[in-house]
Amino acid sequence: MPEAPRPSPRNAIGSLVLIAAVVAVAAAAFAYTGGWFSPQRLTPQKLVDGFDLGSAPPLGHRRNHAKGICFTGMFESNGAGSELSRAQVFAKGQYPVVGRFNLATADANAEDAKVRVRGLGLMISTPDGQEWRMAMIDPPFFAVSTPEAFHELQIASASKEPDAMAKFVGANPEFAAFGGWAKSAPWTGSYAEEPYNGLNSFIFTDNSGNDHAVRWSLTPAAQPVPVPPEELAKRGPNFLETEITDRIKNGPARWTMRVTVANPGDQTADPSKAWPEDRRSVEVGALIVQQIEPEADGPCRDINFDPAVLPNGIRTSDDPFPAARSSAYRVSYDRRTAEEKDYPRTATGAAQ
Amino acid sequence: MTNIQRNRPITIIHRFNPLQRTLHWLMAVCILAMLFIGVGMVSTVAPKYLNLINIHKPLGILILILALIRLVVRLRYGAPPLPLDLPEPMKLAAYLSHYALYALMIAMPLIGWAMLSAAEYPVVIWPGIWLPQILPLDPSLHTLLWNAHFYLAFLFFALILMHLAAALFHALIRRDGVFDAMGPALTHDEIAPAE
Numbered sequence: 001m002p003e004a005p006r007p008s009p010r011n012a013i014g015s016l017v018l019i020a021a022v023v024a025v026a027a028a029a030f031a032y033t034g035g036w037f038s039p040q041r042l043t044p045q046k047l048v049d050g051f052d053l054g055s056a057p058p059l060g061h062r063r064n065h066a067k068g069i070c071f072t073g074m075f076e077s078n079g080a081g082s083e084l085s086r087a088q089v090f091a092k093g094q095y096p097v098v099g100r101f102n103l104a105t106a107d108a109n110a111e112d113a114k115v116r117v118r119g120l121g122l123m124i125s126t127p128d129g130q131e132w133r134m135a136m137i138d139p140p141f142f143a144v145s146t147p148e149a150f151h152e153l154q155i156a157s158a159s160k161e162p163d164a165m166a167k168f169v170g171a172n173p174e175f176a177a178f179g180g181w182a183k184s185a186p187w188t189g190s191y192a193e194e195p196y197n198g199l200n201s202f203i204f205t206d207n208s209g210n211d212h213a214v215r216w217s218l219t220p221a222a223q224p225v226p227v228p229p230e231e232l233a234k235r236g237p238n239f240l241e242t243e244i245t246d247r248i249k250n251g252p253a254r255w256t257m258r259v260t261v262a263n264p265g266d267q268t269a270d271p272s273k274a275w276p277e278d279r280r281s282v283e284v285g286a287l288i289v290q291q292i293e294p295e296a297d298g299p300c301r302d303i304n305f306d307p308a309v310l311p312n313g314i315r316t317s318d319d320p321f322p323a324a325r326s327s328a329y330r331v332s333y334d335r336r337t338a339e340e341k342d343y344p345r346t347a348t349g350a351a352q
Numbered sequence: 353m354t355n356i357q358r359n360r361p362i363t364i365i366h367r368f369n370p371l372q373r374t375l376h377w378l379m380a381v382c383i384l385a386m387l388f389i390g391v392g393m394v395s396t397v398a399p400k401y402l403n404l405i406n407i408h409k410p411l412g413i414l415i416l417i418l419a420l421i422r423l424v425v426r427l428r429y430g431a432p433p434l435p436l437d438l439p440e441p442m443k444l445a446a447y448l449s450h451y452a453l454y455a456l457m458i459a460m461p462l463i464g465w466a467m468l469s470a471a472e473y474p475v476v477i478w479p480g481i482w483l484p485q486i487l488p489l490d491p492s493l494h495t496l497l498w499n500a501h502f503y504l505a506f507l508f509f510a511l512i513l514m515h516l517a518a519a520l521f522h523a524l525i526r527r528d529g530v531f532d533a534m535g536p537a538l539t540h541d542e543i544a545p546a547e
Contacts, residue, residue, distance in 0.1 A: 007525060015524035022520060023513050030509060033388050035395035043395050129482050131474060147397050302491050303472060308402055312480035316402060324397035333471065334498055337491035 042148055044327035050154030051106040058108035060343025063332040065119050067110050068102030069241045070298030073290040075124045081259060081284030084212050085204035087313030088126040090284055098123045100300035101191040101244060112240040113232035116182050120196040121305030130311035136196035142271035143178040147324035174272040186226030191244045192253040193224040201268035201317045213262035213317055218255035218287055245292045255287040269318045296346050304333040366432030367533045375422045376534055382415050387509050410477040416461035435528040449511055456508045467497035
């Protein structure tokens with residue numbers, strides 16, 4: 001047997017200790033990166049758990065905006081958006097969409113008249129193989145300034161302590177404006193009469209490579225008719241879904257998409273602060289909803305309307321929400337797709 | 353030092369060739385970065401989440417390409433034999449762990465790509481360059497692939513730690529030339545005879 005110049009036993013022990021130390025440091029660095037030593041870190045799992053603090057999770061459903069109904073249709077671009085973004089979606093033309101009307105609740109069986117915030121998820125596909133996904137809501141500004149504040153709101157809302165919400169509003173005064181909207185904004189009897197606002201700011205890049213900070217919104221073509229919520233409650237727990245299904249059977253519903261451009265110096269990081277009314281806005285096209293399908297078997301069911309799925313020509317800004325939403329939507333998607341058996345398909349799809 | 357002469361024919365001449373060594377160290381950096389990015393990105397809601405995931409996808413595709421090149425190079429040029437006096441269990445561990453490392457280098461990016469496809473998430477490897485979906489939308493497949501990607505990542509990291517420990521064991525304790533076979537540079541003065 002050839003005998004290599006092996007170290008003495010004492011040196012060998014030193015070497016073994018060194019090897020163990022190298023492996024331990026590498027493993028610790030990995031654990032640190034994964035947050036095992038940082039219990040304070042706001043993780044997407046915590047954000048998603050936050051929706052279940054007050055009640056059992058809606059197994060098989062989205063963890064927030066759990067109740068919804070699918071639609072398909074098209075985005076009809078008028079070409080005006082090309083001035084702001086080189087994304088193909090703004091070139092004049094028609095592009096197919098899959099979307100979802102929904103209610104901002106963690107209860108998949110919520111009564112429609114009891115949920116204040118309504119939303120719309122949308123995915124627009126273009127021939128270049130790219131997609132623009134978004135999830136919008138009907139208030140004109142967001143409830144809080146940061147993802148951390150949102151998590152505190154989740155905790156305060158679920159808290160049994162009587163002054164939890166008062167303390168929260170004290171620490172996050174921007175929430176008062178949202179509370180004001182929730183109290184005073186009229187309710188309507190249809191998803192088709194709601195505006196849907198993107199709220200988060202993004203950066204559009206035009207063909208010359210110039211950046212524009214923007215927000216976007218959808219304005220309904222249907223005239224909103226205010227109806228008191230007590231009146232809506234009499235229409236049944238699913239009146240919004242029944243109404244939109246019947247409405248679209250008689251013809252498509254339309255929304256105008258407007259892109260609002262920030263002035264230099266406008267803050268872009270805080271979606272709880274609307275930009276002044278006089279900012280330039282460009283009408284870029286229309287969303288046309290042509291068909292409604294129940295969610296259980298519908299095309300929106302297994303789509304994640306992840307607001308960070310953006311075509312070339314649109315990217316995120318310093319607004320921290322799209323990243324936080326993207327990471328949390330991902331966790332919600334991972335959970336609900338693993339619970340498929342808890343949300344059975346209706347098989348025929350014709351039951352409704 | 354007297355016995356080093358006798359070791360030479362077995363352990364010193366037979367190094368991996370420069371292409372193999374370059375691929376090994378390049379991939380070592382990529383794969384370690386990949387694993388740390390992966391475990392970091394899934395644990396934060398901060399804006400860096402998007403930066404990390406936007407690196408994770410193209411880096412995974414790069415690793416897949418490098419791994420396939422490496423497999424071809426390995427099949428073409430082989431590997432230096434292990435020292436004759438290496439105990440059988442260690443030889444077996446060496447063979448099995450290398451099969452596992454190759455399998456994971458190739459499988460992990462494919463599982464990730466398939467997992468994203470089964471959820472209809474895009475795989476963007478460059479602004480405007482979206483890879484095709486390699487599976488149809490399928491929640492149960494997504495769940496299966498998600499679990500595979502998640503648990504195999506920890507197995508991969510554990511194997512790399514084992515690989516690192518074994519490499520250092522060869523370099524510091526056995527000093528049998530196994531480390532030098534893949535080492536970035538010879539740590540001893542054995543080059544002279546070959547010149």
